[in-house]
Amino acid sequence: MATLGLIEYSDASEEVRAVYDDIMRTRKTDYVNNFWKALARDPATLRRTWESVKQIMAPGALDALTKEMIYVAVSASNQCAYCIASHTAAARKAGMTDAQFAELMAVVGMANESNRLASGYQVEIDDRFKS
Amino acid sequence: MATLGLIEYSDASEEVRAVYDDIMRTRKTDYVNNFWKALARDPATLRRTWESVKQIMAPGALDALTKEMIYVAVSASNQCAYCIASHTAAARKAGMTDAQFAELMAVVGMANESNRLASGYQVEIDDRFKS
Amino acid sequence: MATLGLIEYSDASEEVRAVYDDIMRTRKTDYVNNFWKALARDPATLRRTWESVKQIMAPGALDALTKEMIYVAVSASNQCAYCIASHTAAARKAGMTDAQFAELMAVVGMANESNRLASGYQVEIDDRFKS
Amino acid sequence: MATLGLIEYSDASEEVRAVYDDIMRTRKTDYVNNFWKALARDPATLRRTWESVKQIMAPGALDALTKEMIYVAVSASNQCAYCIASHTAAARKAGMTDAQFAELMAVVGMANESNRLASGYQVEIDDRFKS
Amino acid sequence: MATLGLIEYSDASEEVRAVYDDIMRTRKTDYVNNFWKALARDPATLRRTWESVKQIMAPGALDALTKEMIYVAVSASNQCAYCIASHTAAARKAGMTDAQFAELMAVVGMANESNRLASGYQVEIDDRFKS
Amino acid sequence: MATLGLIEYSDASEEVRAVYDDIMRTRKTDYVNNFWKALARDPATLRRTWESVKQIMAPGALDALTKEMIYVAVSASNQCAYCIASHTAAARKAGMTDAQFAELMAVVGMANESNRLASGYQVEIDDRFKS
Numbered sequence: 001m002a003t004l005g006l007i008e009y010s011d012a013s014e015e016v017r018a019v020y021d022d023i024m025r026t027r028k029t030d031y032v033n034n035f036w037k038a039l040a041r042d043p044a045t046l047r048r049t050w051e052s053v054k055q056i057m058a059p060g061a062l063d064a065l066t067k068e069m070i071y072v073a074v075s076a077s078n079q080c081a082y083c084i085a086s087h088t089a090a091a092r093k094a095g096m097t098d099a100q101f102a103e104l105m106a107v108v109g110m111a112n113e114s115n116r117l118a119s120g121y122q123v124e125i126d127d128r129f130k131s
Numbered sequence: 132m133a134t135l136g137l138i139e140y141s142d143a144s145e146e147v148r149a150v151y152d153d154i155m156r157t158r159k160t161d162y163v164n165n166f167w168k169a170l171a172r173d174p175a176t177l178r179r180t181w182e183s184v185k186q187i188m189a190p191g192a193l194d195a196l197t198k199e200m201i202y203v204a205v206s207a208s209n210q211c212a213y214c215i216a217s218h219t220a221a222a223r224k225a226g227m228t229d230a231q232f233a234e235l236m237a238v239v240g241m242a243n244e245s246n247r248l249a250s251g252y253q254v255e256i257d258d259r260f261k262s
Numbered sequence: 263m264a265t266l267g268l269i270e271y272s273d274a275s276e277e278v279r280a281v282y283d284d285i286m287r288t289r290k291t292d293y294v295n296n297f298w299k300a301l302a303r304d305p306a307t308l309r310r311t312w313e314s315v316k317q318i319m320a321p322g323a324l325d326a327l328t329k330e331m332i333y334v335a336v337s338a339s340n341q342c343a344y345c346i347a348s349h350t351a352a353a354r355k356a357g358m359t360d361a362q363f364a365e366l367m368a369v370v371g372m373a374n375e376s377n378r379l380a381s382g383y384q385v386e387i388d389d390r391f392k393s
Numbered sequence: 394m395a396t397l398g399l400i401e402y403s404d405a406s407e408e409v410r411a412v413y414d415d416i417m418r419t420r421k422t423d424y425v426n427n428f429w430k431a432l433a434r435d436p437a438t439l440r441r442t443w444e445s446v447k448q449i450m451a452p453g454a455l456d457a458l459t460k461e462m463i464y465v466a467v468s469a470s471n472q473c474a475y476c477i478a479s480h481t482a483a484a485r486k487a488g489m490t491d492a493q494f495a496e497l498m499a500v501v502g503m504a505n506e507s508n509r510l511a512s513g514y515q516v517e518i519d520d521r522f523k524s
Numbered sequence: 525m526a527t528l529g530l531i532e533y534s535d536a537s538e539e540v541r542a543v544y545d546d547i548m549r550t551r552k553t554d555y556v557n558n559f560w561k562a563l564a565r566d567p568a569t570l571r572r573t574w575e576s577v578k579q580i581m582a583p584g585a586l587d588a589l590t591k592e593m594i595y596v597a598v599s600a601s602n603q604c605a606y607c608i609a610s611h612t613a614a615a616r617k618a619g620m621t622d623a624q625f626a627e628l629m630a631v632v633g634m635a636n637e638s639n640r641l642a643s644g645y646q647v648e649i650d651d652r653f654k655s
Numbered sequence: 656m657a658t659l660g661l662i663e664y665s666d667a668s669e670e671v672r673a674v675y676d677d678i679m680r681t682r683k684t685d686y687v688n689n690f691w692k693a694l695a696r697d698p699a700t701l702r703r704t705w706e707s708v709k710q711i712m713a714p715g716a717l718d719a720l721t722k723e724m725i726y727v728a729v730s731a732s733n734q735c736a737y738c739i740a741s742h743t744a745a746a747r748k749a750g751m752t753d754a755q756f757a758e759l760m761a762v763v764g765m766a767n768e769s770n771r772l773a774s775g776y777q778v779e780i781d782d783r784f785k786s
Binding site (some may be wrong): 525526527528555556558559562563569576577579580584585586590591593594595597598599601602603604605606607609610611612615621623624626628629630631632634635636637638639640641642643644645646647648649650652653654655 | 680766772780
């Protein structure tokens with residue numbers, strides 16, 4: 001169970017409910033996932049984290065699906081089981097197909113492999129890659 | 132300098148040159164970057180790694196730019212300086228704008244943050260995220 | 263289950279019991295946690311690891327609570343579920359309040375985020391930070 | 394050099410200058426470090442990141458020095474050279490002594506070691522640590 | 525459950541069965557583990573990954589046991605529970621004794637510790653180590 | 656430069672010299688590398704770390720070369736430039752050939768790749784791998 005427990009909507013303060021309401025409205029869902037309910041013990045972190053996520057994940061120069069797939073790529077590299085599960089679900093909701101997921105994983109695997117080949121072989125950065 | 136040194140085209144065996152040629156042809160460039168020249172000391176790994184990269188990074192269900200950005204996301208999460216430099220260059224060549232790069236970094240940063248909040252708070256995976 | 267199994271006090275050799283006894287005496291508890299029982303299959307590692315932990319975690323220039331919180335910070339960054347659970351418990355025993363835990367997590371999250379922004383943007387170290 | 398380059402104060406927009414001014418005012422310094430100058434290419438990320446850092450790093454349930462040491466602990470675990478350099482400098486400015494630094498490093502090293510012993514030995518979480 | 529589910533032999537396409545057959549033949553077993561059954565949803569990745577693993581893990585300049593132990597070392601450093609479990613089993617099948625496992629873990633722990641001491645203390649690479 | 660500077664033999668206390676002498680005697684060399692000179696600012700950590708390294712890296716159930724290669728594997732996975740450089744040199748001194756290095760890197764790369772495929776696909780641990 002989460003370290004400080006989860007706060008359900010019915011037990012939440014007005015401040016926490018305001019964030020929960022915004023999460024549900026923004027995501028067009030009636031579900032608030034455990035991550036937010038765990039953060040709710042610290043309303044300042046709950047609000048700041050949600051405001052950041054809302055701003056960052058909104059479609060802009062990159063579309064929502066691309067952003068969710070990047071989130072999955074980072075979470076898989078970091079071995080964060082919770083984040084892999086929740087953002088894979090989010091990516092699918094945003095339209096990710098099985099074929100896209102499979103290609104995403106292939107790139108994530110390859111990047112993790114070549115990252116270590118580059119460091120292990122102590123490869124120097126090419127001059128032309130120095131921006 | 133790379134652990135086993137770099138092999139330049141002029142010093143390369145026929146086997147290695149065949150891979151270099153394919154890299155240049157596939158990428159429409161006359162440049163082979165240090166990563167491959169370092170791997171060339173082990174022709175089996177050079178060939179296998181290149182064949183994998185060629186297959187994985189080819190446009191498919193995901194386009195080439197998206198794949199390069201995922202590569203940058205993983206490399207930044209892993210702190211691989213060589214890979215960040217080389218794949219940022221590759222992503223730009225594939226069309227990444229400054230605005231896309233900035234959004235990519237914002238997502239990478241946020242994902243790395245929330246990965247640790249999720250693990251640190253010991254948040255349990257929601258039933259609905261169990262695929 | 264642990265790879266080599268756990269060794270309970272009643273089944274332990276004299277050498278292992280001596281370490282268990284010292285753990286319980288030092289920590290003012292009658293409980294030896296699974297980590298030590300798993301290491302006990304290799305008495306040399308058990309002893310060396312415990313002696314190191316005892317020396318390092320003793321209050322000195324930093325107090326015991328600060329040290330436990332640093333342990334949690336590292337464990338959350340590394341996604342080590344066992345260590346997050348056991349050292350969060352230890353930090354609480356050392357007096358960590360919910361408010362301190364929440365601030366700890368906020369710093370850990372932020373540091374993980376800015377680590378990747380710094381590497382991803384390829385920021386050069388300021389001359390004044392070169393010690 | 395930073396991927397998108399650095400923006401100096403003299404070349405900065407009003408929006409960016411406002412953040413730079415707040416950084417210098419909050420930190421009681423006339424220096425803005427490269428991290429912020431690199432982020433300045435994306436004013437939204439610059440502002441959001443700074444506002445988060447300012448909120449998170451302000452003394453609260455944990456004092457400023459403890460927070461800076463946690464930042465160093467995470468950065469060392471992640472091998473982020475820039476962040477190690479900049480936050481070690483910040484921790485010193487906040488009063489960290491050489492003895493405190495040495496103990497901090499000892500804890501960080503030990504935590505990284507025991508994290509892998511716990512995972513490598515596949516140690517199960519003790520019931521009493523399940524919060 | 526695996527994101528895209530597992531494909532059992534009886535439900536597998538001819539292409540997937542050919543890989544499963546080669547896995548069982550190469551490993552002298554009638555068992556295909558979940559990793560491959562999960563990848564089977566993407567036959568190209570299944571085949572490429574298996575061909576790479578088969579080539580890389582075959583005895584050569586390093587024997588099979590050493591290779592499996594290196595796999596465990598990396599997996600423990602990365603906190604990959606699945607890989608620790610499966611490659612510990614594989615290393616044992618290749619002859620790893622309990623004493624070898626214990627020494628392997630000791631080295632992995634120490635390396636993870638000193639990696640952070642080296643980075644945290646910002647130690648410069650000795651000239652003689654620059655290859 | 657190292658955070659607290661390096662301590663040369665000529666400037667070292669008797670306590671530090673005793674460790675330096677033991678390092679040189681054990682390793683049959685007249686060279687003490689920067690890692691130890693950086694730790695020397697904290698003699699307790701210097702001594703404890705050296706005693707641990709000496710105990711762990713001594714040939715036992717695993718030979719010295721295998722242990723050095725495992726060290727390189729972990730360091731490459733963690734992107735620790737100092738440790739990759741120093742332990743690659745140590746492995747070579749212990750007899751590692753170029754062919755062995757190349758196979759080592761291939762395994763390290765593959766393990767890092769499959770670690771992320773396993774976590775990204777959310778593969779459940781096979782019952783038979785539960786020790």
